[in-house]
Amino acid sequence: MNVATAQTLIGDGLARSPLSVAIFDSELRIVWANTAAEGASPGLPPQDWRGRRLAEVMQEIDAETVEESLRRVLATGEPVLDLVVTNRIGAWAEEHYWSCTQFPVTVPGAHGTRVVNVMRDVTEDAVSQRRLALTEQASAHIGQTLDTTQTAQELLDVAVPQLADVAAVDLLTTVIDGEDLARQAQYEGLRLQRVAMRWSGESPVSADYASIGSMETNPASLHHRLMVAGRPMFLPTFGAMSTEQIMQLDVGAGRERLLVARQAGAHSLMIVPLIARGVIMGLVVMYRLRGMRPFTSVDLWLANDLVSRASLSIDNARLYTRERASALVLQRALLPRDIPEVPGLDLCHRYEPAATAAEVGGDWFDVITLCPGRYALIVGDVTGHDIHAASVMGQLRTATRTLASLDLTPAELLGRLDRVTAGLTDTETFATCVYAVHDTVAGDWEMASAGHPPPVLASPGRQTGFLYLPPGLPLGVGAGHYQSTRIKPPPGSTLVLYTDGLIESPGTDISTGMASLADTLTMLSDLTVDDACDALLSLLAPKPTDDIAVLMARTSPAAQSRANQPDEGRARSPQVAVPGSLVVILRSPARAGELSDLNWLPVSSCVSGCSAPSARGSCHRGTRRCRRRQPGTLWHRRPTPREARRSQKCCSWCPRPRGVARRTVACTLSGRRPCRGSHPRA
Numbered sequence: 001m002n003v004a005t006a007q008t009l010i011g012d013g014l015a016r017s018p019l020s021v022a023i024f025d026s027e028l029r030i031v032w033a034n035t036a037a038e039g040a041s042p043g044l045p046p047q048d049w050r051g052r053r054l055a056e057v058m059q060e061i062d063a064e065t066v067e068e069s070l071r072r073v074l075a076t077g078e079p080v081l082d083l084v085v086t087n088r089i090g091a092w093a094e095e096h097y098w099s100c101t102q103f104p105v106t107v108p109g110a111h112g113t114r115v116v117n118v119m120r121d122v123t124e125d126a127v128s129q130r131r132l133a134l135t136e137q138a139s140a141h142i143g144q145t146l147d148t149t150q151t152a153q154e155l156l157d158v159a160v161p162q163l164a165d166v167a168a169v170d171l172l173t174t175v176i177d178g179e180d181l182a183r184q185a186q187y188e189g190l191r192l193q194r195v196a197m198r199w200s201g202e203s204p205v206s207a208d209y210a211s212i213g214s215m216e217t218n219p220a221s222l223h224h225r226l227m228v229a230g231r232p233m234f235l236p237t238f239g240a241m242s243t244e245q246i247m248q249l250d251v252g253a254g255r256e257r258l259l260v261a262r263q264a265g266a267h268s269l270m271i272v273p274l275i276a277r278g279v280i281m282g283l284v285v286m287y288r289l290r291g292m293r294p295f296t297s298v299d300l301w302l303a304n305d306l307v308s309r310a311s312l313s314i315d316n317a318r319l320y321t322r323e324r325a326s327a328l329v330l331q332r333a334l335l336p337r338d339i340p341e342v343p344g345l346d347l348c349h350r351y352e353p354a355a356t357a358a359e360v361g362g363d364w365f366d367v368i369t370l371c372p373g374r375y376a377l378i379v380g381d382v383t384g385h386d387i388h389a390a391s392v393m394g395q396l397r398t399a400t401r402t403l404a405s406l407d408l409t410p411a412e413l414l415g416r417l418d419r420v421t422a423g424l425t426d427t428e429t430f431a432t433c434v435y436a437v438h439d440t441v442a443g444d445w446e447m448a449s450a451g452h453p454p455p456v457l458a459s460p461g462r463q464t465g466f467l468y469l470p471p472g473l474p475l476g477v478g479a480g481h482y483q484s485t486r487i488k489p490p491p492g493s494t495l496v497l498y499t500d501g502l503i504e505s506p507g508t509d510i511s512t513g514m515a516s517l518a519d520t521l522t523m524l525s526d527l528t529v530d531d532a533c534d535a536l537l538s539l540l541a542p543k544p545t546d547d548i549a550v551l552m553a554r555t556s557p558a559a560q561s562r563a564n565q566p567d568e569g570r571a572r573s574p575q576v577a578v579p580g581s582l583v584v585i586l587r588s589p590a591r592a593g594e595l596s597d598l599n600w601l602p603v604s605s606c607v608s609g610c611s612a613p614s615a616r617g618s619c620h621r622g623t624r625r626c627r628r629r630q631p632g633t634l635w636h637r638r639p640t641p642r643e644a645r646r647s648q649k650c651c652s653w654c655p656r657p658r659g660v661a662r663r664t665v666a667c668t669l670s671g672r673r674p675c676r677g678s679h680p681r682a
Helices: 003-016 035-040 063-076 123-141 148-159 222-229 243-249 253-263 297-334 387-404 410-422 510-523 529-540 557-564 589-597 641-645
Strands: 020-024 030-033 080-089 094-105 114-121 166-172 191-199 214-216 233-235 266-276 279-289 345-352 362-371 374-382 431-439 445-450 456-458 485-487 494-498 548-555 582-585 601-605 633-637 665-667
Touching: 020 035, 035 114, 063 080, 063 094, 063 114, 094 123, 123 148, 123 297, 148 166, 148 191, 148 279, 148 297, 166 266, 214 253, 222 243, 222 266, 222 279, 243 253, 253 266, 266 297, 279 297, 297 387, 345 362, 345 529, 362 387, 362 548, 374 387, 374 494, 374 548, 387 410, 387 431, 410 431, 410 445, 431 494, 456 510, 494 510, 494 529, 510 529, 529 548
Parallel strands: none
Antiparallel strands: 020 030, 020 114, 080 094, 094 114, 166 191, 166 279, 191 214, 233 266, 266 279, 345 548, 362 374, 374 431, 431 445, 445 485, 456 494, 494 548, 582 633, 582 665, 601 633
């Protein structure tokens, strides 16, 4: 085979090649193009390409990139493989991808070197890669939160503008509220609420379309029947449909939506139902505006894939919303609605659930009346964020109130509550708690902590700081050892018990949160406790990521001043024996040693505790009038379990201490009246 024959064969091969082939001269003008080149520029025959530049024959191609590569081939003689460029073809200006192969060639009888550019249409491969990338983006982006509205918006962020120019999500009102779903009956309308919409940034937003809100589908419409059947509505030539044809698709509000969309410039339409676990939850509407190519069957397949991914995430968010609402209702039902008034204290309480996809926790608070003059304040937090944590919180609150009726010290109460918590459930459940007892007569506090954040105290003229309480293990460990601490703050002091949601936030150290709490409480010292409590939450946790319980107590200066007065010359409310305790009134103070040896404790001096201090007599159970004009001291002790069981028969026996004279023992088990009968000596 001679050279001329070979060149002829090569020329014939290029001319008949199914690939677009063009030969350029040294000035990058086309000198020859084969028949297949017309596919890259419909409507312009190849013979009309001669003498023109590439940008003159192909619409919206990246001509600069191609010509720069051609110059490099002419200068170096090295071929170029797989140079990908794009252009737009057809009435809809559809984007096409071309893979260019370039190499130099010498043409006999021609002046200078020529360069050949062979273009292969790789649009399908490029579109497939884009779809795969869009699917991967959907997997990574959709379902990042457990919020239905946010998940719907995440779906639109992926779909626009990669798949559609305009998209919107309409959800059933039952999905938004987190209610149970049931299969939709064919004859029942769908109550839909638009929760998200996205409009491509390249086009202006239609005000009429953006104002669309709620609607209810008509069971007689084609649109409704398709939605209930789980089938999409696919109208690629929506813009060419007449008004009569559109009116046949839907009625009422649905028809108005379609007409508004067409007026906004939509010419291609897809409506895909949101279905999860066989139940419809809403629908996704996608449009392409004028100037863009219509939707294809491949676009419909891709839309179905994106919507199916989003539907599972939206259903998970719905289930979470329902569980969170149930836990919140349960928790609010278990928390105290009102707290008792404490003499000498201004009290305020707040419970703030998490504002975001934060979960409902087991935070609780309570104020308990132990006896006249003694009150307990409790704030605690159960680990976990679900209905289980809320139910355990209710059990702990009940157990705390039961144990508080025994008038235990804070350390003793936490020790028993620790053992109670360990036996509440089969799974490991822990809780933190701070328990404080306030004596309104003495004006002091006795408190203990079980792994809880320390209380903060703001006193007039002093630096706000946190109280040091001996650390204790959280409740539920079963072997906790706790210690009580007694303090007596000055008049006008503010004590704040709180849960960790007030001082903890993502990305912030807990020490920073505690410092902010102390500084904020100092600034709010002039406000009332109600205003200070509200301001504290708004400043430190405007959008809390965890539940917060706050219990604020401010001592009254007048009450504290009365508590600090000396006993002489003033009346003082007598201390009272706790119901269920044994009370002994001694005729002679000399017998006090006998009682102290038997673990009996003095309650108050009868003379100093009487409302009429000049009278000499014994006070019993807080009566304001002396019944006997005899000197004496009021003593009490707690009953033994055996004594408590026989409390209904207290008049037939009396567990008095040895050596106490006849008719001098009064039994107040369970608050009963003192025995009036005679009692034998021991």
